[in-house]
Amino acid sequence: MDTEGRIWRRARGVLPLAAPVVFGALAEVEERTMALEARAFSAPGRQTLLRVPADRPVHRAIRWAAVLALVAIVVLRATGRLG
Amino acid sequence: MAIELSAVRYRYAGASAAALVSIELRLEPGRVVGVAGADESGKSTLCLVVAGLAPGVIGGRLEGSVRIDGVETTATRPHELAQHCGLLFQNAATQLSNTTATVFEEVAFGPCNLGLPVAEVVGRVWWALGAVGIESLAPRDPTRLSGGQGQLVALASVLALRPRYLVLDEPTSELDPAGTRLVAAALARIARETGAGILLVEHKTDVLAQIADEVVVLERGAVALSGPAATVLADPRLVELGVEPPAEVRLARAVRASGLEWSAALAEAIE
Numbered sequence: 187m188d189t190e191g192r193i194w195r196r197a198r199g200v201l202p203l204a205a206p207v208v209f210g211a212l213a214e215v216e217e218r219t220m221a222l223e224a225r226a227f228s229a230p231g232r233q234t235l236l237r238v239p240a241d242r243p244v245h246r247a248i249r250w251a252a253v254l255a256l257v258a259i260v261v262l263r264a265t266g267r268l269g
Numbered sequence: 270m271a272i273e274l275s276a277v278r279y280r281y282a283g284a285s286a287a288a289l290v291s292i293e294l295r296l297e298p299g300r301v302v303g304v305a306g307a308d309e310s311g312k313s314t315l316c317l318v319v320a321g322l323a324p325g326v327i328g329g330r331l332e333g334s335v336r337i338d339g340v341e342t343t344a345t346r347p348h349e350l351a352q353h354c355g356l357l358f359q360n361a362a363t364q365l366s367n368t369t370a371t372v373f374e375e376v377a378f379g380p381c382n383l384g385l386p387v388a389e390v391v392g393r394v395w396w397a398l399g400a401v402g403i404e405s406l407a408p409r410d411p412t413r414l415s416g417g418q419g420q421l422v423a424l425a426s427v428l429a430l431r432p433r434y435l436v437l438d439e440p441t442s443e444l445d446p447a448g449t450r451l452v453a454a455a456l457a458r459i460a461r462e463t464g465a466g467i468l469l470v471e472h473k474t475d476v477l478a479q480i481a482d483e484v485v486v487l488e489r490g491a492v493a494l495s496g497p498a499a500t501v502l503a504d505p506r507l508v509e510l511g512v513e514p515p516a517e518v519r520l521a522r523a524v525r526a527s528g529l530e531w532s533a534a535l536a537e538a539i540e
Contacts, residue, residue, distance in 0.1 A: 214363050216327075220317070221364040223326050224356040225379035225426060229348035234381040234390050236374060 272296040277333035288314040303481030304470040307511025311490035316438040320356040355427035361419030373407040397429040417448025478515040
């Protein structure tokens, strides 16, 4: 595969590889889909969580602070106060 | 209690010819039925049909009847079928969920999808790892295993759903002799200890000779030979059907061809 030179030259080198790569990926996706279906992937309802992460008040406060900070930055930026 | 296929004919979506025709098959719990045949004879399609993924997930047209313990697969949803009939493919890598950090979590993936209580999930995972004999792999990264180990993890992942039947599509085809021995030994143990009915598609007839009770040989989507494993695997028509007989059968023929007498004692001594 030609990896040097002008962009059209590199594209010409990549194109022949595109079909086998794409078709191979699609075939793999099909088999993985069936394998996951065979392991009840599409079962309705809530899944079991083996590890439930701790969620203390300080964690919740940080999450809310991050959301508020994001909104504040967007507003400040939109109103031109952030430069 | 059994998987029963009656007058089954299946055609893939968009295909002009049927991949399976006139299939009659019965698999009871505790029995191992081997399936052999040349490439394109319909073995993998049979696996998808028996497990209900064809036409349930991949489409196509199914005629006849496929029943698991008396219930038509076409009337059952895939996640419900998964709890009755587990399916294992050839390639261990494409069977991993790619969402887990350890083998333990990978095996727990199916039971977690069912929303079972954590204690039940943990119990099933240790049972499945024990049934396959890979408890020591529990903390390992599932993407960093050998082919044989990966296939055993995939097998344990299917077993954790506690299916009454297992459908295995050439589980040793991408394994070296050591990996093949690992998987074959695990299958023999599962058949013996869990009472699961196993449909085993396998090119390696030595594996079938080792663990199958009956063998079915497919040719162009139809059953060409069927019967007790020892009888079918010694059938002279096997080669014409594109299936290599087990080593013991080939050796016995070679011994007889050279004018010597083949005996069970000789076979045992060689083994």
